[in-house]
Amino acid sequence: MSVNGQLLTVGVDxxxxxxxxxxxxxxxxxxxxxLALRTDRxxxxxxxxxxxxxxxxxxxxxxxxADQVAYAASTGEGELVxxxxxxxxxxxxxxxxxVFLEPRARAVLDVGxxxxxxxxxxxxxxxxxxxxxxxxxxxxxxxxxxxxxxLGVSLEEVGSLSCSARSPEQVSSICAVLAETDxxxxxxxxxxxxxxxxxxxxxxxxxxxxxxxxxGAGEEHVLITGGLAADTGLANAMREAAxxxxxxxxxxxHPDSIYAGxxxxxxxxxxxxxxxxxxxxxVTREAS
Amino acid sequence: xxxxxxxLLERVRxxxxxxxxxxxxxxxxxxxxxxxxxxxxxxxxxELIHASGMLPVGVLGGGDRLEIIRGxxxxxxxxxxxxxxxxxxxxxxxxxALDGMLFPSICDVIRNLSGMWRLLFPDRYVRYVDVPQxxxxxxxxxxxxxxxxxxLDDFAGLSGRAADQEALRRSIAVYNENRREIGALYEARSxxxxxxxxxxxxxxxxxxxVLPPEEHTELVRSYRQLAAAEDRHEQDLSRVxxxxxxxxxxxxxxxxxxxxxxxxxxxxxxxxxQRWLTDDVSEVGDPIEALxxxxxxxxxxxxxxxxxxxxxxxxxxxxxxxxxxxxxxxxAPSFCDPALLEQPMLVDALAAAGIPHTQFKYAExxxxxxxxxxxxxxxxxxxxxxxxx
Numbered sequence: 001m002s003v004n005g006q007l008l009t010v011g012v013d014x015x016x017x018x019x020x021x022x023x024x025x026x027x028x029x030x031x032x033x034x035l036a037l038r039t040d041r042x043x044x045x046x047x048x049x050x051x052x053x054x055x056x057x058x059x060x061x062x063x064x065x066a067d068q069v070a071y072a073a074s075t076g077e078g079e080l081v082x083x084x085x086x087x088x089x090x091x092x093x094x095x096x097x098x099v100f101l102e103p104r105a106r107a108v109l110d111v112g113x114x115x116x117x118x119x120x121x122x123x124x125x126x127x128x129x130x131x132x133x134x135x136x137x138x139x140x141x142x143x144x145x146x147x148x149x150x151l152g153v154s155l156e157e158v159g160s161l162s163c164s165a166r167s168p169e170q171v172s173s174i175c176a177v178l179a180e181t182d183x184x185x186x187x188x189x190x191x192x193x194x195x196x197x198x199x200x201x202x203x204x205x206x207x208x209x210x211x212x213x214x215x216g217a218g219e220e221h222v223l224i225t226g227g228l229a230a231d232t233g234l235a236n237a238m239r240e241a242a243x244x245x246x247x248x249x250x251x252x253x254h255p256d257s258i259y260a261g262x263x264x265x266x267x268x269x270x271x272x273x274x275x276x277x278x279x280x281x282x283v284t285r286e287a288s
Numbered sequence: 289x290x291x292x293x294x295x296l297l298e299r300v301r302x303x304x305x306x307x308x309x310x311x312x313x314x315x316x317x318x319x320x321x322x323x324x325x326x327x328x329x330x331x332x333x334x335e336l337i338h339a340s341g342m343l344p345v346g347v348l349g350g351g352d353r354l355e356i357i358r359g360x361x362x363x364x365x366x367x368x369x370x371x372x373x374x375x376x377x378x379x380x381x382x383x384x385a386l387d388g389m390l391f392p393s394i395c396d397v398i399r400n401l402s403g404m405w406r407l408l409f410p411d412r413y414v415r416y417v418d419v420p421q422x423x424x425x426x427x428x429x430x431x432x433x434x435x436x437x438x439x440l441d442d443f444a445g446l447s448g449r450a451a452d453q454e455a456l457r458r459s460i461a462v463y464n465e466n467r468r469e470i471g472a473l474y475e476a477r478s479x480x481x482x483x484x485x486x487x488x489x490x491x492x493x494x495x496x497x498v499l500p501p502e503e504h505t506e507l508v509r510s511y512r513q514l515a516a517a518e519d520r521h522e523q524d525l526s527r528v529x530x531x532x533x534x535x536x537x538x539x540x541x542x543x544x545x546x547x548x549x550x551x552x553x554x555x556x557x558x559x560x561x562q563r564w565l566t567d568d569v570s571e572v573g574d575p576i577e578a579l580x581x582x583x584x585x586x587x588x589x590x591x592x593x594x595x596x597x598x599x600x601x602x603x604x605x606x607x608x609x610x611x612x613x614x615x616x617x618x619x620a621p622s623f624c625d626p627a628l629l630e631q632p633m634l635v636d637a638l639a640a641a642g643i644p645h646t647q648f649k650y651a652e653x654x655x656x657x658x659x660x661x662x663x664x665x666x667x668x669x670x671x672x673x674x675x676x677x
Contacts, residue, residue, distance in 0.1 A: 089665030
């Protein structure tokens with residue numbers, strides 16, 4: 001479980017469209033290290049089965065056995081993670097994962113399939129304040145996925161197409177239903193796919209910048225996490241929107257941003273393991 | 289999960305979901321002269337009902353399993369939910385199995401409900417049970433002895449069977465054993481909360497509101513043994529005490545939400561009436577005197593009973609310490625005067641003791657838990673990750 005103070009921990013982030021899993025090595029006196037990362041799309045399968053199948057696979061990719069894991073933690077909709085030792089709230093884990101991936105980050109924008117959340121954090125990844133989008137889906141990954149399907153493009157193509165837009169078309173920033181109607185109208189008017197996608201990204205970016213402004217983010221480094229963090233078109237639109245809004249923030253993405261929740265859960269798991277081990281040792285010392 | 293435990297949990301779940309009191313109807317059907325007496329939450333001397341040959345039945349509202357159609361017409365919008373669903377159950381015939389109804393002094397709303405009962409059901413036995421607020425033997429004790437004797441007379445008239453002293457002592461012993469078994473379960477849960485999740489424990493204890501006490505005692509004992517035999521691994525969750533749930537019960541989904549948010553409930557004031565007396569009632573001597581003395585000396589402390597300033601806060605802090613809890617969740621029904629009015633004093637006591645806390649409100653039919661989950665989740669994380677920082 002703990003060899004020479006070195007811990008192996010696992011984080012499982014159960015989202016609404018995918019299960020993300022991370023295996024982390026946490027040495028006592030060196031930087032923490034990612035051993036394996038894995039994404040499993042749920043695709044209407046039994047969620048518990050997806051989780052249970054993903055766990056041995058990610059351990060195998062990390063080259064470790066289950067009995068070497070010091071702490072397995074869940075986050076998101078994690079109650080189906082039967083092998084977990086602890087559960088952490090999504091905001092807490094994304095904050096921790098963000099600081100791990102981008103140590104300068106003092107604000108995080110977590111864009112998931114069903115909601116977006118902006119958090120202001122400190123250097124220890126403690127959440128100082130946050131704002132979420134409302135129940136409307138127009139700021140979510142699911143919305144973007146629907147639009148991509150209408151346009152007949154894969155999610156992987158969305159970012160590069162958006163970046164190539166020449167004349168972005170404005171869409172509703174208020175309502176997903178209206179925005180989808182806008183998209184259908186644009187297609188029938190012959191608007192280029194790239195321009196439609198850029199318009200969508202601009203609309204979403206405008207909402208996210210408002211969220212960041214609401215939490216008091218100014219000249220911070222902001223890391224985008226969650227499922228849409230890999231969307232380069234969205235990150236570009238965010239940078240443009242921040243500049244247009246006079247905010248001096250620096251928007252970052254990271255290749256592992258979508259694993260921020262799972263990484264944060266694994267890292268907090270290691271922290272808790274050490275706290276609990278310390279308490280147990282103290283009890284033993286006092287008893288002897 | 290073992291088949292035995294799964295079956296036991298299935299049974300208590302069915303009892304919980306049944307707002308038609310089928311278990312009570314079945315008990316009554318076993319004998320032509322069997323009668324049942326209902327009572328609202330918190331304390332009534334169930335020993336007297338039992339000794340008179342009747343079944344005490346806890347009426348805890350309709351929860352989230354009953355649509356309120358007529359009940360809303362009887363109460364203003366700023367009144368809690370339990371009287372609405374109780375009236376609804378009565379007007380729809382669901383409480384017809386009850387031959388009498390007791391309304392302990394919880395608050396004005398429950399007192400008014402007893403008045404409505406008299407008007408709506410003039411042919412049924414109804415009594416407002418005014419428990420003493422003065423704990424001096426000469427004042428509150430004398431008053432409570434009179435009340436107990438009056439209740440015993442009433443029950444003799446209702447059941448046609450006067451309980452003698454021996455019958456009373458036997459019933460006292462039956463309920464002593466029931467409370468001891470529930471107490472043992474609570475203690476076991478405090479040590480290993482992951483073995484006895486609140487969402488299971490609650491249903492097991494709650495079953496005692498519709499089952500004969502002897503049967504319930506066996507049920508609680510079986511659950512404790514079966515759950516202990518399960519291979520449930522230790523979980524790293526925040527140990528919390530839940531306060532404010534003594535009358536209108538939270539929906540089961542709320543308890544599940546707290547657990548899913550990373551909280552382990554290690555103590556609570558759910559179903560408080562079944563654990564009201566913190567020690568055994570004497571099984572020798574005058575049983576009425578024994579019950580009166582137990583109320584004065586062994587009552588637990590809650591918002592509906594007057595306490596000199598500071599004692600209730602000290603009681604809560606002591607519960608936190610005894611159960612090694614890391615925080616307190618104030619979880620009170622909306623518009624519950626007793627729970628909400630005492631909260632500022634309890635908050636002061638916790639603040640003085642350096643104990644973290646959070647608070648939210650519910651109704652028995654609350655169906656959306658997203659906001660509660662977020663609040664409980666962040667509270668749990670703040671305890672585990674930042675309390676030592």
